[in-house]
Amino acid sequence: xxxxxxxxxxxxxxxxxxxxxxxxAKSKMAGQTGDALAAQKRFxxxxxxxHPVSLGDALHGGALRPTKSNSIFGHWGKRNKPxxxxxxxxxxxxxxxxxxxDKRENxxxxxxxxxxxxxxxxxxxxxxxxxxxxxxxxxGIPRHSIAYSLGFEHVGDNTPGKQAIMLSTMCGHGMVSxxxxxxxxxxxxxxxxxxxxxxEAMSRFCSCxxxxxxxxxxxxxxxxxGVK
Amino acid sequence: MxxxxxxxxxxxxxxYVCPMGAIYxxxxxxxxxxxxxxxxxxxxxxxxxxxxxLPPATVRFVRRTLANFRVRFEPEPDVCPTTAxxxxxxxxxxxxxxxxxxxxxxxxxxxxxxxxxxxxxxxxVTDRVGIGEVxxxxxxxxxxxxxxxxxxxxxxxxxxxxxxxxxxxxxxxxLMTNVETGDIREDILNxxxxxAIIEIKVPVQRCEEIIRIVWDVEKRIPTQVVMGVGVRxxxxxxxxxxxxxxxxxxxxxxxxxxxxxxxxxxxxDLTNAAPVEAFKELENA
Numbered sequence: 001x002x003x004x005x006x007x008x009x010x011x012x013x014x015x016x017x018x019x020x021x022x023x024x025a026k027s028k029m030a031g032q033t034g035d036a037l038a039a040q041k042r043f044x045x046x047x048x049x050x051h052p053v054s055l056g057d058a059l060h061g062g063a064l065r066p067t068k069s070n071s072i073f074g075h076w077g078k079r080n081k082p083x084x085x086x087x088x089x090x091x092x093x094x095x096x097x098x099x100x101x102d103k104r105e106n107x108x109x110x111x112x113x114x115x116x117x118x119x120x121x122x123x124x125x126x127x128x129x130x131x132x133x134x135x136x137x138x139x140g141i142p143r144h145s146i147a148y149s150l151g152f153e154h155v156g157d158n159t160p161g162k163q164a165i166m167l168s169t170m171c172g173h174g175m176v177s178x179x180x181x182x183x184x185x186x187x188x189x190x191x192x193x194x195x196x197x198x199x200e201a202m203s204r205f206c207s208c209x210x211x212x213x214x215x216x217x218x219x220x221x222x223x224x225x226g227v228k
Numbered sequence: 229m230x231x232x233x234x235x236x237x238x239x240x241x242x243x244y245v246c247p248m249g250a251i252y253x254x255x256x257x258x259x260x261x262x263x264x265x266x267x268x269x270x271x272x273x274x275x276x277x278x279x280x281x282l283p284p285a286t287v288r289f290v291r292r293t294l295a296n297f298r299v300r301f302e303p304e305p306d307v308c309p310t311t312a313x314x315x316x317x318x319x320x321x322x323x324x325x326x327x328x329x330x331x332x333x334x335x336x337x338x339x340x341x342x343x344x345x346x347x348x349x350x351x352x353v354t355d356r357v358g359i360g361e362v363x364x365x366x367x368x369x370x371x372x373x374x375x376x377x378x379x380x381x382x383x384x385x386x387x388x389x390x391x392x393x394x395x396x397x398x399x400x401x402x403l404m405t406n407v408e409t410g411d412i413r414e415d416i417l418n419x420x421x422x423x424a425i426i427e428i429k430v431p432v433q434r435c436e437e438i439i440r441i442v443w444d445v446e447k448r449i450p451t452q453v454v455m456g457v458g459v460r461x462x463x464x465x466x467x468x469x470x471x472x473x474x475x476x477x478x479x480x481x482x483x484x485x486x487x488x489x490x491x492x493x494x495x496x497d498l499t500n501a502a503p504v505e506a507f508k509e510l511e512n513a
Contacts, residue, residue, distance in 0.1 A: 030354045075282055075303065124485050126485045141490075147484055148474065177249070177372055179245075
């Protein structure tokens with residue numbers, strides 16, 4: 001899946017956006033053997049020690065998920081908060097498991113630690129090219145392969161509504177619609193929701209759990225005061 | 229997907245959350261309605277909206293009454309207050325829409341969820357893209373536009389015409405009737421999906437040629453194109469071959485996925501490994 005590669009924005013807008021994810025090679029031709037799920041559980045448990053914004057299991061969701069009420073009073077109840085423990089407890093099948101970090105030092109320390117673990121599952125860093133390069137340098141790892149994002153053709157740096165695109169493309173599967181992002185931007189401008197509430201509302205739609213609420217809050221703070 | 233008219237209260241929340249903008253409030257029915265031709269069966273509405281169980285008739289009465297006083301019923305923006313969405317049983321060929329649009333559904337052809345391909349993310353195990361090669365992922369449909377299989381066919385035919393081979397472990401390739409010509413099954417050509425990826429591999433020398441073909445096709449199809457370019461780094465972890473070509477063509481890549489080379493053919497046996505503890509304050513972090 002390319003759910004994080006094409007996040008829209010210049011490199012500096014990824015200052016608080018590091019996604020470190022693991023996945024096993026599933027094709028038979030790859031010939032990978034061993035218990036991938038056990039390795040990925042360890043990957044995610046270790047990630048939880050480095051203060052991630054979210055952990056995401058592509059099959060079951062992230063730290064913030066939609067809720068289901070059984071009573072009419074649920075309509076007036078408090079909204080759920082991020083729950084990393086639920087992600088760890090729910091992992092049942094090997095797949096794409098991601099940890100989202102908003103601080104460089106946490107992401108780099110996690111990469112260094114995970115190298116020492118020698119789990120054997122593939123690990124990727126999705127961020128600015130420079131961020132990933134620095135993390136590899138700190139961990140003493142030469143990069144193996146790179147997938148460059150060439151960006152959306154004809155969508156330039158000064159496209160109108162670029163902040164809505166920045167928010168929407170944080171779910172690369174398109175689950176966070178541009179219309180919802182624009183609505184949340186309006187809600188923040190009108191002070192009907194705080195940037196945190198608006199970011200969390202969008203995050204619940206990201207079924208892989210890789211939506212970065214810290215980056216979203218920062219973008220929404222800019223939107224509120226008219227920074228383009 | 230369908231919306232149960234007995235439950236819908238036309239609050240309008242779902243009109244914003246649909247990535248395709250395919251949901252609207254029908255002014256005659258006074259209910260949320262789905263444009264089935266535009267709907268890609270991504271299930272963002274069904275899976276993403278939180279579900280509440282307010283009584284529909286009461287909500288409609290309250291809404292009408294409040295509207296007279298210019299007061300608005302306003303549920304949380306990510307909620308369906310009456311749980312009105314109900315999945316349809318999808319038949320062929322419509323079922324391909326969901327397979328390519330709902331990231332929780334693994335592609336049967338590859339066993340991979342999301343967009344169904346591992347690209348260079350497992351290159352350290354598969355060696356899919358080697359030194360001197362370039363792996364292209366050409367994605368159509370993002371952000372929030374969608375694409376029909378006839379658009380993919382336009383692209384795949386143009387690429388096949390110059391003799392490139394398509395990645396076998398890719399869901400679009402499995403839907404081709406002829407990989408030599410890039411033809412895709414005729415019965416799905418009008419089906420619309422959120423996005424999908426055509427994946428090819430060529431020698432570095434053909435990098436510019438492929439990009440120019442994509443540019444050319446992109447002008448003819450009614451959707452958006454975004455390319456990923458996967459390459460193998462050298463022993464020092466550097467990549468100085470493809471990046472200059474991209475820069476020469478006017479690109480200034482900002483973001484990338486970096487495979488850090490920790491994948492192995494044999495995954496570590498953790499049977500006797502020292503346990504690790506999760507961070508204690510995991511809830512409400």
